[in-house]
Amino acid sequence: MKLYIACDMEGTAGNVTWDEVNQEKSEYAQFREIMTKEVIGICEIAKTKFDDICIKDGHWTETNILLENLPDYCNIIRGDDGRNLTGLDSSFDALILEGYHAAGGEITYPLSHTISDDIVFEIRLNGKRIGEKTLALLNAAKYNIPIIFISGDEKAVEEALSCLPDLVGVITKKLSNTSYICKSPQKVNGEIKKALTQALSNFEEIKEKLIYRPSKFDLEIEYAKYFYAKKAANYPNSILEGKTVKFKAKDLDEFLHIINLCI
Numbered sequence: 001m002k003l004y005i006a007c008d009m010e011g012t013a014g015n016v017t018w019d020e021v022n023q024e025k026s027e028y029a030q031f032r033e034i035m036t037k038e039v040i041g042i043c044e045i046a047k048t049k050f051d052d053i054c055i056k057d058g059h060w061t062e063t064n065i066l067l068e069n070l071p072d073y074c075n076i077i078r079g080d081d082g083r084n085l086t087g088l089d090s091s092f093d094a095l096i097l098e099g100y101h102a103a104g105g106e107i108t109y110p111l112s113h114t115i116s117d118d119i120v121f122e123i124r125l126n127g128k129r130i131g132e133k134t135l136a137l138l139n140a141a142k143y144n145i146p147i148i149f150i151s152g153d154e155k156a157v158e159e160a161l162s163c164l165p166d167l168v169g170v171i172t173k174k175l176s177n178t179s180y181i182c183k184s185p186q187k188v189n190g191e192i193k194k195a196l197t198q199a200l201s202n203f204e205e206i207k208e209k210l211i212y213r214p215s216k217f218d219l220e221i222e223y224a225k226y227f228y229a230k231k232a233a234n235y236p237n238s239i240l241e242g243k244t245v246k247f248k249a250k251d252l253d254e255f256l257h258i259i260n261l262c263i
């Protein structure tokens with residue numbers, strides 16, 4: 001059994017500022033360690049079911065997870081090649097999302113964004129704001145891969161559960177005014193181990209319910225700058241309205257194609 005673990009940093013325990021997730025800042029070292037421990041905690045539970053575990057470091061330069069601490073039964077995909085969930089294909093049996101965060105457009109959340117806040121303000125699918133969680137679910141759906149588990153801030157978990165109500169999630173932090181109330185990393189690690197153990201216990205029975213399959217793909221991308229919108233509106237049959245471009249994708253493949261091409 002083969003598992004893909006997609007990791008991000010803004011939704012791991014404790015961090016609340018961009019400096020804490022930026023490799024060029026001194027604060028970063030602590031949060032890189034916290035992220036690594038969170039990922040290792042997931043691996044320790046996941047290895048009871050999966051004999052092949054592939055970790056995808058998905059934050060910024062995609063070189064955050066500390067390698068010397070990784071268990072020997074894991075592989076890791078590192079480095080930003082501009083693709084979403086590099087290496088994910090139909091050979092995988094399941095996906096886990098770690099450290100996910102509020103979507104672009106959730107303006108009260110300090111670390112909210114979708115892919116790049118320089119380019120995208122907000123993405124909407126069928127009228128609903130979506131972020132990197134839903135994009136990950138849809139990338140997995142392309143290969144019929146179910147999602148076992150998500151950890152991240154409250155908005156990340158809420159968004160994933162709104163797509164897949166049977167999904168198990170652990171919330172690392174909640175909004176309080178415009179900052180976060182964070183659980184301690186130790187508490188988060190304990191909760192992840194417990195929740196993931198529970199999720200694995202009935203995964204086989206419910207896995208068909210853990211694949212997100214929207215019935216249509218009406219996509220709107222509201223860009224951060226008019227320049228990007230105007231460029232994206234070259235896509236066939238799209239409609240430009242201010243900084244927003246409306247696309248009508250005929251199916252999942254076209255939806256993912258537009259996301260890759262137009263962001």
Ligand SMILES: [Zn+2]
Nearest residue numbers: 008009059060
């Ligand atoms: Zn990130």
